[in-house]
Amino acid sequence: MKKVIIVHLEIKQESRESFMKETFSITSKSKEEIGCLEYNVLENCYSENKFMIYEVYENNKAFDDHKESEHYKKYISFVMPILAKEPVIEIY
Template sequence: MMKVIQATFFIKAEKREAFLADILPLVEAARKEAGCIDYQLYESFENKNQFVMIEQWKNQAAIESHNQQPLLQQLFQHMPDYAAQKTSILTFDKEA
């Protein structure tokens, strides 16, 4: 059973470019990780600076490995400065 994560980021307008500078290399690197099925970042049409990350992972072990990656840790460290409100994270299982 595949694991899916949906993270919604609400970014301060003045922090948009810094957020993108952190997250775009993370997206590229995550796609190359073992166990990554898909990793996509989308921006809302209605709410500028609201981004949704949809991640699909082979299993929980792949997620745990991903969570230790330096680019993700860097994003976690910067999010309090970037965020206009708390990030919303949903996780669920999906049949492959």
């Protein structure tokens, strides 16, 4: 069964440029993963500091493999300190 992840992020204004660079880096690396069917980053039309990451994986194993990847671990270490508030994560 497919696994869908939706992550809502709000970042600090001063971190916007570095966020964009790092986020699009992980996007391209994640799209290359076996089992990653879709990985998109969307920017909120009304707030330039709010984003949504939409991910689709073939199954739970593909998602688990993504969470164990070096680029994922690096991204989490990068993004957590620049968040304006806790992320909202939905898993389907």
